Amino acid sequence: MPAHQPLPTTTTIENLLDLDSLLSAEDRDLRTMVRGFGEQRLRPQIAEWFEAGQVPVRELAAEIGKLGLLGMHLQGYGCSGSTATAYGLVCQELEAVDSGLRSLVSVQGSLAMFAIHRWGSEEQRTRWLPGMAAGELIGCFGLTEPDFGSNPGGMRTTARRDGSDWILNGSKMWITNASVADVAIIWARSKEGVLGFAVPTSTPGFHATEMTRKLSLRASVTSEIHLDDVRVPEDARLPEAQGLKAPLSCLSEARFGIVFGAVGAARDCLQTTLDYVGTRAVFDRPLAGYQLTQAKIADMAVELGKAQLLALHLGRLKDEGRIRPEQVSVGKLNNVREAIKIARQCRTLLGANGITLEYPVLRHANNLESVLTYEGTSEVHQLVIGEALTGVGAFR
Known part of the structure; x- marks a missing residue:
């Protein structure tokens, strides 16, 4: 039976809530550039890298450095001093390809480079940061x-x-x-x-x-x-x-990138699933034409939109210098939790095809299992939020 061709639609995942209207032209252009790099350079090889368990870190760091994305939210020393929102959008596009690629940029810029930039000496900044921003030093x-x-x-x-x-x-x-x-x-x-x-x-x-x-x-x-x-x-x-304040401040920087990054992974899963259900015939009709399918897609799109709005709001707060650690915890807890739910649900709609590397959904789901844990487990973020609301620490 020939593949079903879905009816044309002007509504997409990204314009469902008109989220682009919340971004500047510069932000949209940056997102387009990074998305193009991901589609042309990274996506064609990511399944192979994942399967082999090997990734050319130095080669990729040099290429990403040339794009100005390493430590991009820092000022000086070869760093462009971009907004937090712009950095978040970069994390989103990289994680739409794979969490490991976002992690490369996040660890380089928000952990190692930020630690030197915020807590280091002028000599240390001069020695390390320009080479790290260029991707010449890891x-x-x-x-x-x-x-x-x-x-x-x-x-x-x-x-x-x-x-x-x-x-x-x-x-x-x-x-x-x-x-x-x-x-x-x-x-x-x-x-x-x-x-x-x-x-x-x-x-x-x-x-x-x-x-x-x-x-x-x-x-x-x-x-x-x-x-x-x-x-x-x-x-x-x-x-x-x-004191612990120093390393914990670095973790907060990295968590901020994850708030956006998880949205990218979820978006890629949902877009893949939308493309699939529109052409996959089940009982002589497209899978997209079943009420249960549409209910699942609608619920996932709603949660994805909410996660994106939360990320953008936190980006604005960070750009204004008003973000608090418990707010970052809200973003990390919610967005990763919802992203992994979306990835798992998308896998069910793809059926057996969902477990292969021909499609990205189970790869994303597997990656998000790690993202759910690192830079603070869900339980840790629940306790951070709980302490902020009650005034009582419950870590011990």
Whole structure:
């Protein structure tokens, strides 16, 4: 039976709520540029990278750097100083291809580069940031440890003074790009409190091993770091960083990108599903013509639109310098939770085809399982929001 051709429609996922009217012409042009890069350069190879569990990080970082997207929301040192909303839209378009690609940009710009930009010295900014913005140098962010994820305050990695130097010992786990990085931002406990260090990965005693056999974020390099008497000079210490406030501020930056990024993954799933149900015949009629199908699509489109509106609102708050950590938690909690629901629902509409790499939906769903957990689990964000509303901390 020939494939059914759906009736032409002027309503799309993106204009259902006329969300483009909330964006500036510059934002729309940037989104178009990044979407084009994703469609032409990334999407043709993403399934292969995911299946192989390998991604050309350095090659991609150089290309993304040329587009001005690495650390784009930072000022100076080769960074364009864009708005938070513009950065969010970039994250959205990259994650529409794959969460691992958004993670590459997020870890580079919102974790490693932001840590140096916000908490580092002028010498550290000058040394590292221009090369990182260009994608010539890769950074990673070493906070999470094998036994301490949601509770970074329990970290066991230590920093001990030895004359004018510092000696670092410990382990970090689930660190994106560590095994290909040039510089690692390492957080460690010392007598002075929690400190941060910009550690060249060529330093003796620094070892990073790629973690394999992942079922999620396969198009991303994930590594374990071991620090064995790593000696660094005083000028490697981030001078403005003391206490957990510093690394947590970096996490808040990265979470903001996820608020937008998750929308991209969900949008790609829903668009793929819309295209599929319009041409897939079931019992001699298009799958799109069944009431249950339309109910599912309508519900997903509504949740996607709400998530996009939330992301844009938080972007405006951040651009105005008024965003609070619990607001970022609202965005991360809601948008990732809804995105993974959409991905799973889309998989059911694609049937058996939904489990293959010919379609992106299960790849997105698998990736979102990691996004749901990293940069704060759903439970952690619930507690952040709960404490903000009640005034009572319930973490312990």
